[in-house]
Amino acid sequence: MARWWKLRFPIEIPAVENQELEAEVWRRWNSLTKPPRSLGRLESLVTRLALMQGMARPTVERKLMVICCADHGVTAEGVSAYPREVTAQMVLNFLRGGAAINVLCSQFGITPMIVDAGVDGDVVAGVVDCRIGRGTANFAHGPAMTRAQVERALENGMRLAREARERFDVAAVGEMGIGNTTAASALLCAYAGIDPGEAVGPGTGVSAEGVAHKAKVIGDAMARHREVIASGDAVGILAALGGFEIATMAGFLLGAASVRLPVVIDGFISSAAALAAHAIDSMVLGFLVFSHLSSETAHRRLLNWLSVQPLLDLELRLGEGSGAALAMPVLDAAIALYSRMATFAEAGVAEE
């Protein structure tokens, strides 16, 4: 994709397509003791993982969950059901192992990594310190981040991804940040041209009036930031409306794609990070697996706009990476089937 604007740092995302490798994977699938294509999406999933990793025998054994946390200036507009302090409180809950994502990581053998991308509170021991500031500025009044801030957040994410590639076969991204559904909805409007009324939902639980208020806040922000939105400057849009955790995740996705590390995307917020990464370099999409359809209603619009299909629909709306964690056993199962099933020849079973 040609870009008139420049990043401070180079990104080189390899092409995911490889016809020879793809044919090899399908030959193995079709040799296994089952009707052709009867394992449905598990078969296409393994094929995609093989293409991402560039190997006919992909692996997802070592799993990382990167949970990016930050606060949002737009909470001053009263867009969330929870007070801003909950972000820092939940970071402590993550570190003590009491949150949903801790239970899921322990259940499915995933290593959690808590990244402080810009929480409004003290930096606490046990987090990876990628803090850009104590929460973003309020995008109702000006850009949420400066250009320098968003670039630092992107670089932080890229560095984390390159380091992750050394120790992990697959990563997932999740997040925590009171107010971040509002930022994600704003990014959806800006990147995908969707009407604010159709890009908002209840988040973690605001009322119908609260949803209307969120739409109004976002509509006003679209007007305030119309110049950068119209410019098509993907990084500028992210600076104007995003968040520190969203930009860090977007950087992680770009960095992961550049080193062929598959990343499992969680729900609405991390999908908004994927949307931003896609706007920066659309090649990133080939290295992402969308784990689930959130009950946050705008998520379906975002996924449709990217033309991607999530694996699960369990009506989750928690974030933290919870849906991505739940998709991990599906990846494990798909790889196990592909690797360990008997072939027709081995089993002496008649083919069609």
Added chain:
Amino acid sequence: MARWWKLRFPIEIPAVENQELEAEVWRRWNSLTKPPRSLGRLESLVTRLALMQGMARPTVERKLMVICCADHGVTAEGVSAYPREVTAQMVLNFLRGGAAINVLCSQFGITPMIVDAGVDGDVVAGVVDCRIGRGTANFAHGPAMTRAQVERALENGMRLAREARERFDVAAVGEMGIGNTTAASALLCAYAGIDPGEAVGPGTGVSAEGVAHKAKVIGDAMARHREVIASGDAVGILAALGGFEIATMAGFLLGAASVRLPVVIDGFISSAAALAAHAIDSMVLGFLVFSHLSSETAHRRLLNWLSVQPLLDLELRLGEGSGAALAMPVLDAAIALYSRMATFAEAGVAEE
């Protein structure tokens, strides 16, 4: 449900409803560090498991997969893409551990049990011998089973379920039987009054002409068996159009419900067993979890008719219990979250 026809054996299915227990489960869910209901279907799943087991702290630790195998007389009508011998060949593959369901059971800590309910071949060591005959009769010409045969199959399933309750917390049912999508489609037509053209699909891979031929075979069978279908005799309909493995599974579901053992249903064929069990005693439905939506198109109609929603949609059409096995980590995760997450009070997190 009042029934004019009698089974040879008593079934007593307890009521699954228990308002006090249900309220207790929801109180715990709402005390955990997450927005209310944000874990979506995982929350309702645990609530249902608690009601099934009659315990505020349900458990799914010890898991059984019952794979019922049998042959079908209707294969003489040329309704399947695979030769009939494949049923017996796949039973051997199950015993040697090379099939998809073996890989999934090993992956998710599920104990597989291979039940020979009526395979056309030698009884082989390692199967549970519940054989009624060497395949059913061809329902194109007469009833697939005699009344005595179907009752024996139902009793076999009930006995297996009562025994399973001693050693397992949750069970799943899967199957293998060349020709059994045709039997399942016929049962869907007979129990739910659905038109044959809308009740058939490609099974494990017949062509469009093959699908039309299946619909014709089933349409003719509806005419031939119209008296028993019109009578509303649930067991008589199962005898006329079902299969040994389907009847054994139906018995398993009824027996499991009677001892409060939750059962995870696999795809189209095991859902047809659930349909038959539901026709025999509709209370059984309270003890079933529908694991996935098969890509066999009639499956959606069957689930809609029962007003149940499957957990997953991975476009599987394999059977064997593969979809049910894939749902097990979702059950595990739901119970783990419910049991191990911190409460707001424990974590010092502000509530809404």
